[in-house]
Amino acid sequence: MRITARDLGADRGGERIFSDISFDVDDGGCLLVTGPNGSGKSTLLRAIGGLLPLTEGTIAFEPVSETWPSVPAACHYLGHHNGLKQTLSVEENLHFWRDFSGEPRQSVEEALDNVGLYGLGHLPFAVLSTGQRRRAAIARLLVTWRPIWLLDEPTAGLDARSEKRFAGLMEAHRAQGGIIIAATHWPLGLVDVQDLVMGELNGGVAA
């Protein structure tokens, strides 16, 4: 599996946010997107996930299959918001996503255990602490399979132990042939990563 991005550019509010962004990521690979506030990291991730249009450039994904006909179809997107309903319990939220998304992988119980929320699944999502909410959102990545994880500041609110646990989950995803593209201001504790540094309209370089 390979994602190939060439000469990407995107606008927000009629202004060019970035241009000339190119990278390749193979299965098991990880692209860390860094750069100052406002340089377009979130915009890039949303564009890769099909949530915002690109102004220029192309993103290709191979092999295309019936299951994964496009890049957005092959992505889990974890944005700044956790994507879970306040009034449903943590378990209800995860069961919803597991049924809705297809390609079930871990059970809800297993995923909760893997993010350190075992025994808290019955609680309404709204009563969880900030870090616990982020961990519940990470569990969403585990209950169904998508080869590409798009992660925007995924460790925001996590304590050191949870960061380490999440690093293990990301490495496990890579070991299964998954791809990670993460925007972050902090090291994520991963090895063998490619860096894409976003700048002030200068384009990025994936090293």
Ligand SMILES: Nc1ncnc2c1ncn2[C@@H]1O[C@H](COP(=O)(O)OP(=O)(O)OP(=O)(O)O)[C@@H](O)[C@H]1O
């Ligand atoms: N809906 C919008 N309308 C106009 N401009 C927008 C909109 N959304 C984002 N922008 C602008 O696009 C630019 C890039 O924003 P983006 O959120 O992608 O940056 P970022 O690199 O992820 O920043 P941060 O490190 O602060 O998260 C910013 O200047 C922002 O103000």
